Amino acid sequence: MSPPSAPKDKPKFYLTTPIYYANSRPHVGSAYTTIVCDVIARYKRMCGYDVAYLTGTDEHGVNIERAAEAKGITPQQLVDANEAIFRDLWKLLGITHTDFIRTTSAEHARAVEKLVLRTLELDRGRPDAEKAIYKAKYEGRYCIYDNLYVSDTPEPANCPTCGRDAELISEENYFFRLSAYQGKLLELYKNHPEFIQPDFRRNEVRSFVESGLKDVSISRKTIKWGIPWPGDPEHVFYVWYDALTSYMSGIGYASESKKDEEKFAKFWPADLHMIGKEIIRFHAVYWPAFLMAAELPLPKQIFAHGWLLFEQEKMSKSKGNVAYPEPIVKVLGNDALRYYLLREVVFGQDGNFSREALITRYNADLANGLGNLASRTLAMIEKYFAGDVPAIPEGSHQKVEVQQVASAALQAVGQHMASYNFSGAVQAIWQLVGAVDQYIAESKPWKLAESSDPEDRKKLGAVLWTAGQALRFVSILAHPFIPESTQQLWDRLGQSGRVA
Ligand SMILES: [Zn+2]
Numbered sequence: 052m053s054p055p056s057a058p059k060d061k062p063k064f065y066l067t068t069p070i071y072y073a074n075s076r077p078h079v080g081s082a083y084t085t086i087v088c089d090v091i092a093r094y095k096r097m098c099g100y101d102v103a104y105l106t107g108t109d110e111h112g113v114n115i116e117r118a119a120e121a122k123g124i125t126p127q128q129l130v131d132a133n134e135a136i137f138r139d140l141w142k143l144l145g146i147t148h149t150d151f152i153r154t155t156s157a158e159h160a161r162a163v164e165k166l167v168l169r170t171l172e173l174d175r176g177r178p179d180a181e182k183a184i185y186k187a188k189y190e191g192r193y194c195i196y197d198n199l200y201v202s203d204t205p206e207p208a209n210c211p212t213c214g215r216d217a218e219l220i221s222e223e224n225y226f227f228r229l230s231a232y233q234g235k236l237l238e239l240y241k242n243h244p245e246f247i248q249p250d251f252r253r254n255e256v257r258s259f260v261e262s263g264l265k266d267v268s269i270s271r272k273t274i275k276w277g278i279p280w281p282g283d284p285e286h287v288f289y290v291w292y293d294a295l296t297s298y299m300s301g302i303g304y305a306s307e308s309k310k311d312e313e314k315f316a317k318f319w320p321a322d323l324h325m326i327g328k329e330i331i332r333f334h335a336v337y338w339p340a341f342l343m344a345a346e347l348p349l350p351k352q353i354f355a356h357g358w359l360l361f362e363q364e365k366m367s368k369s370k371g372n373v374a375y376p377e378p379i380v381k382v383l384g385n386d387a388l389r390y391y392l393l394r395e396v397v398f399g400q401d402g403n404f405s406r407e408a409l410i411t412r413y414n415a416d417l418a419n420g421l422g423n424l425a426s427r428t429l430a431m432i433e434k435y436f437a438g439d440v441p442a443i444p445e446g447s448h449q450k451v452e453v454q455q456v457a458s459a460a461l462q463a464v465g466q467h468m469a470s471y472n473f474s475g476a477v478q479a480i481w482q483l484v485g486a487v488d489q490y491i492a493e494s495k496p497w498k499l500a501e502s503s504d505p506e507d508r509k510k511l512g513a514v515l516w517t518a519g520q521a522l523r524f525v526s527i528l529a530h531p532f533i534p535e536s537t538q539q540l541w542d543r544l545g546q547s548g549r550v551a
Contacts, residue, residue: 061101065318066091069326070152070297073108073133074118077140078366079374079388079404080327080359086389087356087398087473088325089146093531094468097551103318105301106141107152108134109294111277111287113198126276130155140376145385145534152301154293160278162300163293168281170345181231183344189224189268192217203268225270225286232340233264239339239349247335248354248471249399252328256335267291267337295338298324298350321350331355354471357401359392366404374404386533387413393473393532417536421484421525425540428491428518435500435511438545443513453517456486457524464528473532480528487521490514519544526550 068084071077085106092104110130119129134153141148152159167184174182192201194210194217201217202208208217239246240257247253270286271277277287296304302318303311326334334353342349358365361372379388391409394416396402432440463479491514499511523544526537530550541550 061099063103063318064092064095064100064323065103065105065302065321066095066323066325067104067298067301067321068106068148069324069330070107070109070154070294070301071137072112072114073110073130073137074114075368076133076136076375079361079376079379080366081137082140082144082376082388083359083392083396084325084327084356085141085146085148086144086392087471089144089148090389090393090473090531091323091325091468091471092147093534093551097527097531101317103150103302103314104148105150105152105298106137106146106148107150107297107301108137108154109297110134110153110155111293112290113200113274113276116274116276117198127155143380143385144376144388150301152297154278154297156300158306159297159300162305163278163288163296164281165305166296166299166341166345166347167288167292169347170341173344173346181228183228183231184269185226185228186223187226188221189226190219190221193220193273194218198273200271200273220273222272224268224272224289225280225283226266227269227292227337227341227344229264229267229337229340232343233260235343236260236264236336236339245352246339246349247331248352252331252335252355252399256331259332260336264336291333291337292341295333295341299347320348322352324350324353326353326355328355328357354399356399357396359396360401360403362405363403374406379406379409383409383413384535386536387417390417390477390533394477396474398471398473416481417533420481420488421529421536421540424484424488424491424518425522425543428487428515428522429543431496431500432515432519435496436515440515440519441512443509443516453483453486453490453521456483457521460528461524477529477532480525480532483521483525483528487518487525491518 066088068088071081088104092102095102108130115126115129119126122129138151170183174184190205191203192208193199194201194213194215196215197210197212199210199212201210205219209215210217237257237260240253244250244253247256269289269292270280271289272285274287274289277289278293280286280288298321299315299319303315304319306312306315324334331353339349360366361374364370364372366373376388387409391412394412395408432438460479460483464476467473467475467479494510494514496511496514499507499514522540523546526540526544527550530537538550
């Protein structure tokens with residue numbers, strides 16, 4: 052038995068979205084990941100955690116250079132404009148991130164430098180064959196018309212953009228010795244099966260690592276728009292070493308302020324990197340290896356979710372089938388989009404985005420389901436009790452079934468949220484909504500109100516009290532999923548302050 056102690060600090064939880072590439076505006080797929088993380092962040096806060104929630108924009112690289120050139124502006128102007136679009140969208144969607152990182156910021160560049168210098172310092176004590184970072188000749192195929200690295204091998208290849216034969220280029224690059232981390236990575240997946248989720252993704256990654264790892268080039272000479280290599284500014288960092296480090300720079304790694312230093316010490320390692328399945332290798336293979344080479348703590352979990360298809364097809368701008376969140380939110384509101392994405396998609400699998408299904412869900416579950424139940428209950432409380440239904444004495448006329456469904460819902464939400472089964476959690480809450488609906492239909496309060504029997508008056512009070520309490524409970528349980536309508540319901544039920 053441990054002795055009683057002073058109240059401890061809240062436990063911490065640090066989660067991240069991927070940092071989004073700032074070459075164009077976000078579509079509903081980026082909104083999906085960000086909304087999912089917002090649900091987790093809100094839920095964890097309600098469970099008493101001190102939550103850091105990071106999102107941001109990846110602002111370097113050739114695609115940004117090219118997009119800016121096409122528009123006749125500088126890369127900085129382009130990323131400034133696009134970063135503002137991302138920020139505005141998160142504001143519109145009511146996202147409760149605590150931190151936002153831009154890879155073109157000074158604090159991020161400092162963090163990338165610090166990470167590589169730390170690794171190089173550790174390399175000094177390692178034999179040559181084990182040095183994590185080394186300089187070597189890079190050979191690959193490059194399209195000079197599109198300024199695009201087409202492949203990292205010398206074999207002939209065609210440019211995916213223009214179709215021309217890509218040129219063989221060869222330049223000195225800095226490489227990361229990924230091949231040396233095969234054993235350590237396999238050990239990590241074995242000892243911490245929760246590190247990659249869902250399980251079937253871990254199996255894919257493990258097979259990939261087992262088949263052997265090639266060292267990766269982490270700098271480029273041909274690209275200008277990037278963070279210069281410390282002491283060798285002809286090179287800039289190439290994509291992932293730069294981008295992944297944002298998970299640390301975003302919470303204060305390499306900051307000179309005492310406050311940020313404490314923040315980093317508190318929140319690192321990340322508890323959850325939420326990503327789309329297309330970037331799992333970089334997160335589950337490169338990132339832990341980069342951190343191992345720097346002897347820094349590893350994130351606790353990488354969760355790769357599926358793609359959001361649009362009317363059963365992969366969204367792509369060239370097909371013209373990209374859905375954007377703004378018009379949906381304008382017509383139906385934030386909660387409709389959130390509810391639909393969380394209820395309809397089995398998290399982890401590919402999901403389908405369909406406007407028709409969204410409207411059907413909205414009508415069935417939000418407008419007619421919870422909305423209608425709340426309106427009817429509140430109207431009856433107003434009509435029969437002038438808005439103030441008396442509390443019922445314990446044990447009298449209470450509807451045991453409703454209470455049982457409520458406590459089952461609470462338990463189910465906890466279980467489902469532990470495995471990020473959002474649709475399961477939402478369904479459990481809506482079972483309670485259904486149970487209250489049925490209870491009202493069966494007890495017919497409008498009939499009880501017509502009766503002159505004082506016992507019926509008591510029953511009427513009990514029915515509306517029970518329904519009102521259940522709705523209060525629903526507004527708490529459903530708050531992370533539909534924060535706006537649950538707050539409205541909370542207010543209409545006469546509760547004070549915020550739900551959470
Ligand atoms: Zn080309």
